Amino acid sequence: MxxxxxxxxxxxxxxxxxxxxxxxxxxxxxxxxxxxxxxxxxxxxxxxxxxxxxxxxxxxxxxxxxxxxxxxxxxxxxxxxxxxxxxxxxxxxxxxxxxxxxxxxxxxxxxxxxxxxxxxxxxxxxxxxxxxxxxxxxxxxxxxxxxxxxxxxxxxxxxxxxxxxxxxxxxxxxxxxxxxxxxxxxxxxxxxxxxxxxxxxxxxxxxxxxxxxxxxxxxxxxxxxxxxxxxxxxxxxxxxxxxxxxxxxxxxxxxxxxxxSLPLPSSYRKPMSKTRIALLVVLIISTFLPMAALTIGQIYKSECPIQPWIPRWVTVFGSVGLSASCLMFVILFINFKWHPEKEIGKYVSGCILCLLLFFFLAWLIAGSVWIFSVKPKIQFVQTNATNYCQETLYKFAFGLTLAQYSLIGVLMCCGGIVALIGCLC
Ligand SMILES: [Zn+2]
Ligand SMILES: [Zn+2]
Incomplete structure (x- = not known):
């Protein structure tokens, strides 16, 4: 029965x-x-x-x-x-x-x-x-x-x-x-x-x-x-x-x-859904990258005379990324704790996500200009020369822009932006 x-x-x-x-x-x-x-x-x-x-x-x-x-x-x-x-x-x-x-x-x-x-x-x-x-x-x-x-x-x-x-x-x-x-x-x-x-x-x-x-x-x-x-x-x-x-x-x-199907005890807590767990994993990973960017940007902040905006770009990327991750953690936590009926947290996180996407896109374009324009004349050996840039810093910044472009490519390919927003809402 x-x-x-x-x-x-x-x-x-x-x-x-x-x-x-x-x-x-x-x-x-x-x-x-x-x-x-x-x-x-x-x-x-x-x-x-x-x-x-x-x-x-x-x-x-x-x-x-x-x-x-x-x-x-x-x-x-x-x-x-x-x-x-x-x-x-x-x-x-x-x-x-x-x-x-x-x-x-x-x-x-x-x-x-x-x-x-x-x-x-x-x-x-x-x-x-x-x-x-x-x-x-x-x-x-x-x-x-x-x-x-x-x-x-x-x-x-x-x-x-x-x-x-x-x-x-x-x-x-x-x-x-x-x-x-x-x-x-x-x-x-x-x-x-x-x-x-x-x-x-x-x-x-x-x-x-x-x-x-x-x-x-x-x-x-x-x-x-x-x-x-x-x-x-x-x-x-x-x-x-x-x-x-x-x-x-x-x-x-x-x-x-x-x-x-016994009635649940009142102390029962709802387990996290799969999408929320996936989101948490993404958030944890996305915390490490900005941390690395922030560290590298700070260590080499005055070691790129060819384009002083490169270390600044890396630093800003790191700090905004890190605060965004923290914010998303908080929102996710609130969403999880609250009754699923309370939609407001989702709207807020959706808005913040949109703003962040815009920021990172604009920041990526600016960074590309600074990073790619110095590529032909850059050298990593003579620290006193005006066309010097610290090798780790430059390669990190270069890799970071490439990574973001490929991420955009991947997201566009699978319509992932929609899915990403869909996950949060
Ligand atoms: Zn029935
Ligand atoms: Zn009703």
Whole structure:
């Protein structure tokens, strides 16, 4: 018996965000991926006269409910099923508060709930929807990127809360993302006019599950890409409506034996990925070359009368190279320590890398002029003559320029610049 990979990755993700284990109900977990919930099963279910959409492609990590509350109000049988798209941090806060708070409410940590910027001001309601595709829209559900510590692959994960809601508490209204104006139908099962539910009754919404939509990130190993889940369904011919299938990214098909997929202890640290190890090796090597350049440039700084800029060129190359390596070490370290979601470190390192590339290119051109122009008349013997240059210094500088040109050649040949930037981002 093997466990679906979606469940395994979801558990790893929850461990990485310290999801409160006291609220977990592992026996009620359920996966709705195409393997666990076959195509022939129902797409929608109707409870108390309201239809809701089965969360195909999503995986539920059940949240423990208050049994006495559920029994007293007969919640399982009479309340409606709905979804609330959010981020993992907000979801955690909702579960810890045991409810979705209304704007202007104050959390138990004393923080006032604001209205999200992209939401309509003056609307102090809790919003839910019977449609999983509506809840999963980017303006509601945040896309988290997560690297699995087990297989080191990068996944995009969306978060939606699965709730039960008291039927007479809701006000049904149309979608509020202007899809109807643009002629788009957002959900293949529920019309745009009935997509949004709102209520002011705080305790009429009960969370019973955290739904995660887990997709492996194939395109590039970094994107936090918001273009997933862009539904583009035209309004009238309802028969042509296509379900929001994850056609952009492939479904995850690998499965891991149950014994290996135990939830990770909270002290678990993510191992370094192969690209990061390779980068570290490159950085270590690239520290020695500038060190040598700095040393040689300093030792022979006044022993090249034919072109005094040669030792200076070598020295500057060494010091800039060395500080660049140190900086990259720091950035790599920060990137490694931080959660992979925090993209800022990558942007900063990308910018610095671009600047450095430009600098080294310009510096290489300047150096080539100084070094190659004196080649025909240089001699390494008479130290007093004006055309003298210290042999080691000159040959080192000469070799360094040649090495850089060949590096550029190699990088251009294999499109390596792209790969190099790709490694960091
Ligand atoms: Zn599954
Ligand atoms: Zn999310």
């Amino acid at each position: 093997s466990e679906c990979a979606h469940l395994r990755i979801g558990k790893e993700f929850l461990a990485s965000v310290s999801w409160p284990s006291s609220f977990r109900r592992k026996d009620h977990d359920r996966c709705y991926c195409h393997r666990c919930y076959p195509a022939n099963l129902a797409d929608t279910l109707t409870v108390a006269g309201y239809t809701y959409v089965i969360p195909r492609g999503w995986t539920r990590f059940a949240v423990a409910v208050d049994e006495s509350f559920f029994n007293h109000h007969n919640v399982w049988d009479t309340w409606l099923n709905c979804y609330h798209g959010t981020s993992i941090d907000s979801a955690k806060s909702c579960v810890e508060h045991r409810q979705l708070l209304l704007p202007d409410d104050v959390t138990m940590h004393g923080k006032k709930i604001g209205i999200r910027e992209d939401h309509i001001p003056e609307e102090r309601f809790v919003f839910t929807t019977p449609s999983i595709s509506y809840a999963a829209l980017d303006c509601y559900a945040y896309t988290h990127s997560f690297r699995s510590p087990y297989d080191l692959k990068l996944y995009s994960i969306k978060v939606v809360l699965q709730c039960k809601q008291k039927a007479d508490s809701i006000i049904v209204q149309p979608e509020t993302v202007c899809a109807t104006k643009q002629g788009r139908r957002l959900c293949p099962h529920i019309p745009n006019e009935e997509l949004e539910w709102k209520t002011k009754h705080r305790s009429s919404v009960m969370i019973y599950g955290l739904l995660l939509e887990i997709k492996q990130n194939h395109a590039s190993d970094d994107s936090n890409s918001p273009q997933y889940q862009k539904l583009n369904i035209s309004v009238p011919p309802a028969s042509n409506v296509v379900a929001p299938e994850p056609s952009i990214t492939e479904e995850i098909t690998n499965t891991i034996p149950k014994s290996e």
